Amino acid sequence: MSTIKTENITKQFEGVHALDGVSLEIPRGRVTGIVGPNGSGKTTLVNVLSGIVRQDAGVLHIGGKEVSILKPQQVNAHGITRTFQEVRLFEQMTVLDNILVVVTERAVAASLFRRRQERCDREARQALETVGLWEKRSSPAAALSYGQRKLLEIARVLAMREAEVYLFDEPFAGLFPAMVDVVVKVMQGLKQEGKSVVLIEHSMDLIRQLCDTVIVMDEGKLLAQGTPETVFAKPEVIAIYVGK
Amino acid sequence: MQELIYYFTHLAIIIGIYAILALGLNLVVGYTGLLSVMHAAFYGVGAYATALLMTQLGFNFFIATGLSVVIAIVLSFAIGLVLSRFDGDYYALGSLGFGVILYSVFLSWRGVTRGALGIPQIPKPELFGFEFSQITVFLLLVVVLAAGVYLCSRFVTRSSFGRVLMAIREDERAIQVFGYNTLYFKLTVFVIGAGIAAIAGALFASYITYINPSSFTAMESIYLLSIIILGGLASLRGSVLGAVFLVVLFEGLRHIGLSSDMAAHMREALYGVILVALMLYRPQGLVGKYKL
Amino acid sequence: MSDVVMQLVVNSITAGALYAIIAIGFTLSYGVGKFFNLAHGVMTAIGAYAVFYLTKGLQIEAWLAVFIAIIFTGAVGWLLERYIYAPLRARKASTMVLLVASLGAFTALQGVLSILFSSQVQTLTQGSAVQQVVAFAGATITEIQIITIITAIATLLGFVVLLRYTLFGKSVRAVSDDEEVSKIVGINTTRVIGVVFFLAAATAGLAGILVGFDTAIEPTMGMALLLKGVIAAIVGGIGNIYGAVLGALLLGFVENFGIWKIAGEWKDAIAFALLIAFLLFRPHGILNKKS
Numbered sequence: 001m002s003t004i005k006t007e008n009i010t011k012q013f014e015g016v017h018a019l020d021g022v023s024l025e026i027p028r029g030r031v032t033g034i035v036g037p038n039g040s041g042k043t044t045l046v047n048v049l050s051g052i053v054r055q056d057a058g059v060l061h062i063g064g065k066e067v068s069i070l071k072p073q074q075v076n077a078h079g080i081t082r083t084f085q086e087v088r089l090f091e092q093m094t095v096l097d098n099i100l101v102v103v104t105e106r107a108v109a110a111s112l113f114r115r116r117q118e119r120c121d122r123e124a125r126q127a128l129e130t131v132g133l134w135e136k137r138s139s140p141a142a143a144l145s146y147g148q149r150k151l152l153e154i155a156r157v158l159a160m161r162e163a164e165v166y167l168f169d170e171p172f173a174g175l176f177p178a179m180v181d182v183v184v185k186v187m188q189g190l191k192q193e194g195k196s197v198v199l200i201e202h203s204m205d206l207i208r209q210l211c212d213t214v215i216v217m218d219e220g221k222l223l224a225q226g227t228p229e230t231v232f233a234k235p236e237v238i239a240i241y242v243g244k
Numbered sequence: 245m246q247e248l249i250y251y252f253t254h255l256a257i258i259i260g261i262y263a264i265l266a267l268g269l270n271l272v273v274g275y276t277g278l279l280s281v282m283h284a285a286f287y288g289v290g291a292y293a294t295a296l297l298m299t300q301l302g303f304n305f306f307i308a309t310g311l312s313v314v315i316a317i318v319l320s321f322a323i324g325l326v327l328s329r330f331d332g333d334y335y336a337l338g339s340l341g342f343g344v345i346l347y348s349v350f351l352s353w354r355g356v357t358r359g360a361l362g363i364p365q366i367p368k369p370e371l372f373g374f375e376f377s378q379i380t381v382f383l384l385l386v387v388v389l390a391a392g393v394y395l396c397s398r399f400v401t402r403s404s405f406g407r408v409l410m411a412i413r414e415d416e417r418a419i420q421v422f423g424y425n426t427l428y429f430k431l432t433v434f435v436i437g438a439g440i441a442a443i444a445g446a447l448f449a450s451y452i453t454y455i456n457p458s459s460f461t462a463m464e465s466i467y468l469l470s471i472i473i474l475g476g477l478a479s480l481r482g483s484v485l486g487a488v489f490l491v492v493l494f495e496g497l498r499h500i501g502l503s504s505d506m507a508a509h510m511r512e513a514l515y516g517v518i519l520v521a522l523m524l525y526r527p528q529g530l531v532g533k534y535k536l
Numbered sequence: 537m538s539d540v541v542m543q544l545v546v547n548s549i550t551a552g553a554l555y556a557i558i559a560i561g562f563t564l565s566y567g568v569g570k571f572f573n574l575a576h577g578v579m580t581a582i583g584a585y586a587v588f589y590l591t592k593g594l595q596i597e598a599w600l601a602v603f604i605a606i607i608f609t610g611a612v613g614w615l616l617e618r619y620i621y622a623p624l625r626a627r628k629a630s631t632m633v634l635l636v637a638s639l640g641a642f643t644a645l646q647g648v649l650s651i652l653f654s655s656q657v658q659t660l661t662q663g664s665a666v667q668q669v670v671a672f673a674g675a676t677i678t679e680i681q682i683i684t685i686i687t688a689i690a691t692l693l694g695f696v697v698l699l700r701y702t703l704f705g706k707s708v709r710a711v712s713d714d715e716e717v718s719k720i721v722g723i724n725t726t727r728v729i730g731v732v733f734f735l736a737a738a739t740a741g742l743a744g745i746l747v748g749f750d751t752a753i754e755p756t757m758g759m760a761l762l763l764k765g766v767i768a769a770i771v772g773g774i775g776n777i778y779g780a781v782l783g784a785l786l787l788g789f790v791e792n793f794g795i796w797k798i799a800g801e802w803k804d805a806i807a808f809a810l811l812i813a814f815l816l817f818r819p820h821g822i823l824n825k826k827s
Contacts, residue, residue, distance in 0.1 A: 050421055076423030090414035092534055093407070101411045102422040104404035108432050111405040120404075160422065279632055330815055333572050333631055337766065338815055341808030344763070348805035462759065466639060473636060509650035516644025520620055523629070523637035536632045 003028040003165055003196045004049060009058035011044055011220075018044040019055065020220035026165075026213075031187060031197040033207040033228075036217035037240060042200045043085055045217070046167050049198075050082045051075035063164065073106075079164035081157045083171060085200075087149045089141040095152060096137035099124040099159045127159035130189075131182055147179050154186060166190055168199040172206060184210065204232070216240075253379045257451055259491045260386035261444050266471045266483035267390075267397045268440030273469065274477035274534060275401055276433050277413030278327075279336040282343030283468045286438040288350055288460030289316045290445025295363045295455055296356065305369035305376075309446040313439045320438030324431045331416070343462050350457040362456025366449050386447055393440055397480055400436065409433055410478070413534070470515050473522060476532025485530060543675040544792050550681040552788025553688035557743040558765030559772065559780035560691055561736030567712035567775040568729045569625070571634035575616055575641040576740055577762020581649055581755055583609040583741025584748035587660055588653070602745055606738045613737020616641050617730050642758065649755035660748035680750045687746060691739055692781055699777070708732060712775065740765075760804070767811040773821025782822050786810075 004026040011019040019041045026032050034042045047053035048060065051072040060068045062078045070078075090098050103120045105111040128134040131151040136144065141152060150171065157166055171183050187210055190197050201207055207214060207228060214231045216223040218240050224231045231237055269283045293312030297303040303311070323342050330338045350357050357363070369376040369385060376382050400406055411419040412426050420426055449455050471490050476482025493514065497507035527535040558580065565573045586605035590596045596604070620641060624634055668679040699705035707728045710718040719725050740761075747757065768787050772779025787807060794806040814821065 052417065052421065071425075072417070072420040073423050073425045076421060082421060084418070088415050088418040090411045090418070092414060093410055097407055097410070100404075101407045101419065104407065106423050106425075108405065108428045111408060112400070112403050156422075279635075326812065326816065333635055334815060334819070336632075336635060337572070337770070338812055340763075341811050344808050345805040348802055352799055352801040352805075463756075466643065469636075470640075470643075505655065506651065509647050509655070511647075513644050513647025513651060516640045516642065516647055519640025520637050520644065523624065523633050523640065524620065527629070527633055536630060536636060 003063055004198075005061040006049075007059040007061075009045070009048055009055045009060065011041075011048060011053060011055050017041075017220040019048065022058070022217075022220070022222050024215060024222055024225060026196060026198060026215075028164075028196050029191065029194045030212040031191050031199070031210050032213045032215060033211035034198065034200045034215045034217060035202070035204075035207060036223070039219075040217040041220040042217055043169055044220075046082060046169050046198070046200065049075075050080055050167060076163075077106075079162065080167065081160045081163040081165070082167035083150075083153045083157055083169055085169040085173075087146075087153050089149060089152060089156075091142040092140055094138055094140055095128065095133055095144070096124060098141050098152060099127055099156055102156055103159050103161075123159055123161060127155040130158060130186060131155045147175050150175060151179060151182065154183060158186060158190075163195070165196045165198065168197070170200050170202070172201060172203060180206075208232075250379060253383050255491060255495060257379070257383050257386050257447075259487050260383070260390045261448050261451070262468075262471065262487035262490060263484045264390050264393050264444040264447070265441055265468055266475065266487045267393050267480060268437040268444075269468050270472045270477065270480065270483045271397060271400060271409075271433050271440075272437040274472055274479065274482075274532070275406060275413065276409040276430060278430065278434070279332070279339070279469075280327075280434070280437070281336050281340040281462065281465050281469060282323075282346070283437070283441055284460045284462070284464035285343040285346035286316050286320060286441035287445045287448070287464070287468075288346065288457070289319060289438075290442025291449040291455050291460070292350060292357060292363070292445070293442070294446035295366045295449040298367055298450070299363060299365060304371075305367070305446070305450055306371065309443060312446055313442045316438045316442035316445075317435050320435050321431060324434040327434070328427050328430050340462060340465070343465050347457060347461055350460060357457070360456060360458075362454055363449075364454045366453045366455070368453075369450055382451060386451075389443060389447065393443065394480060394484070397440075400433075401478075401480065405429070405432075410534075467515070470519050472529075473536075474518060474529055476529035477536065478534035479529070479532045482529055482531045539674040540796075542673055544796060545789075546672065546675040546677050546681075548789040548792040549785070550677070550684055550788070551792060552785035553685040554743055554746060554761075554784075555764045555768045555787055556688045556781045556784035557684075557691050557746075558740055558761055559768035559784045560695055560777050561739040562762075562765045563769040563772070563775055563777055563780040564695065564708075565733055565736040566769065568708060568715075568732045569617070569621060569634070570715075571621075571631040572638070572766065573621070573733075573736075574635065574638040574762060574766075575613075575645065576638075576736060576765065577758035578642045578645045578649075579609050579613055579737040579740035579758070580744025580747065580761045581753065581758045582612055582645065582744070583738075584660065584744035584753040584757065585649055585653055585755070586741070587745050587748060588658055588753060591660065602742075605745060606741050609741025609744075610734040610738030612645070613740075614730050614734040616737075617733035621733075622726060622729070642762075646755050646758060653755065655755055657752045657754045658748075659752050660745070678750065680746065684746045684750070687742065688781075691742075692777065695735075695777055704728070704731070763804070764807060767807050770811060771814045771821060773823040776821065776823050779821050779823040786822070 007023050009019050009022045036042055048055050051070050067078055100120055103123050105114055125134060128137060131154055133152055133155060154171060172180050187197050211228055214228050215225045216231055216237050224234050224237050265287055272278050272280045290312045293315045294308045297308035297311055327335060327338050351359055376385050408424055408429050412429060416426050471486035472483055474489060475486025494507055494511050497510050502510060522529060562576050583605050586608050587601045590601035590604060591598055620637055621634060624637060669676050699708055707723045710723055711725050711728050715725050768784035769780045771786060772783025790810050791803050791806055795803055
């Protein structure tokens, strides 16, 4: 059973194939790692999955429904949420507001008139406490350190209780070891709740520790998919890491 | 003494009208980050619609105002649909364009607006036989409406809706990823801003009793923009403060012995210098919370 | 072709030529500065009033006055860049901040002109001298209009030669491409940008002077001319000087043929309708295809 299924996804930027006929399935309730050299199409894949970039060709299914031509806000309604490689926060808003803004009503009229203050506050607090940023709730996001900014972004997707699939684009990059532990716990927690987690990561140790499945990409193509043990034993996978 | 009271009441009315305009514009520019340079055009739509409904069709002021707000809302909805396709600097240029086009309509649709001649003899408001002809009573009306607009703006900005507006300002793409259709939010706030401007226009038309296109130029839009940048973006108090400053500065210049013309030029020069200085040294304005 | 159409063609080309002079400078300063420099518009009024002051106030000969006025206007443009835009860019201010700052500079300088010269309409021509009119294929064209067209062509050629064949032009193109990289390879980007703003302001001043000799001047003349220049630059594809000229000509034609059947006051509305149509359907202009 898979949550996400792609068929022949292709995307070109100025003639360069960022994705070249990628067909894959991401299993439900598992942690899936995407690895591959820089420029292999990992982020583009996540961008297509989250609706930020539209593929030139190919079909995308989420939870059994075809979602190939959806806008980002519609993809979100199918239970997909994500973080960004280059952290994208609402810089001049407070830490708390950065979280609250994603847990409140999506419709205009409801957001104006219906107040679910208590529930929202509780959910936001929970998310911030998980990553240890509750104390910082009143300071603007722009005032946080680099690591704290990454954690805030992770708290922001955590707060999206209704999401089924969590896409993390290099969540560990530049984090201190203590922060890495926090993020590892977050992902393990999500898995325990039966959510699907997809993460792009360079550290093989973290991939082995966290992932049930690994997808290896190279030059826009899917090179291999399977458990970490089997995938990292394949000669073509070893070749791209040793050979380059 | 009588004259002095009259004079200050007059100033308070003008400040009130500018405060209403600034509050509406700040929702669009300060909170949502859409650099609209056409606010004076919606102000004009409100003024012209009210004036025409009252003088041509004999409508009561309050009904005319309500209808002119509806007209401004419909118009701004259509324009907002087009503008929402642009962002940043291009939004500014596109909105400036619509402002100039609406100004051309005021000036050139002579059959209806009487062009540069303007519309004279606009009546004062009347409610159940009571006429707001006395200046102090008119001030009361302005204060009530301004307070209403202030509270309404506060309601908007403190709701979840207001928080989404700020998120759109900070990073529109990111907030879309979290499931918000930003088009609806941008349209809604633009329409609210235009409706509020129409109220100010109705008050202006009825108070001055004469309107012509020269009050609704692109330059006027730029003045309104500088009011909120000076007072403070994303700050309701800043909007009011900016309006007070604009009116008081002009009157102050007249009182040091400058002619009306010279005071206007001096104010223009000072406003430009203030804008530049703010951008260089204090981009959030006097009491603002948000830097462009 | 009927005489009316011929006359409209002539009017379109003269208007287009004037807009082109303004648009070239605007588009070049956008290229290196990467923001809409709205103060570009007021440079037209500064140039025109400088000539007004020099010829009528100081009784200097016209050709010398024009020369001094152009240099003076360029210097004002350079000063704005040096003391307002450059510091803002250095602290990575957003393009909106730069746009608002340039709007402030526009308003301030326009206010100063009004204070110094009053908002009265003035002329640059001496007395009531009637302009020389040349008949041309059923249409008439004034001498100053011919000069405007020649000036536009000269401005375009001048900038093309400057950008294509000189070391300075190479630096300008490098800075337009990427300021950071240009800095790294040793280009004095501050100086290059300063010179571009000088040249842009100087040509805008020249355009204002031409308007002054053709019709009349007032302190607020800059806004309308700026908007026409901006529209031409965007319609042509911002940053591209050939595009700016094409855009200016297109704007001239659309405006003049647009008002053929409807009243002249709609000129500005027509110009902006053109801009909005382009922003919607061809946001990168006539020439640029890249998104």
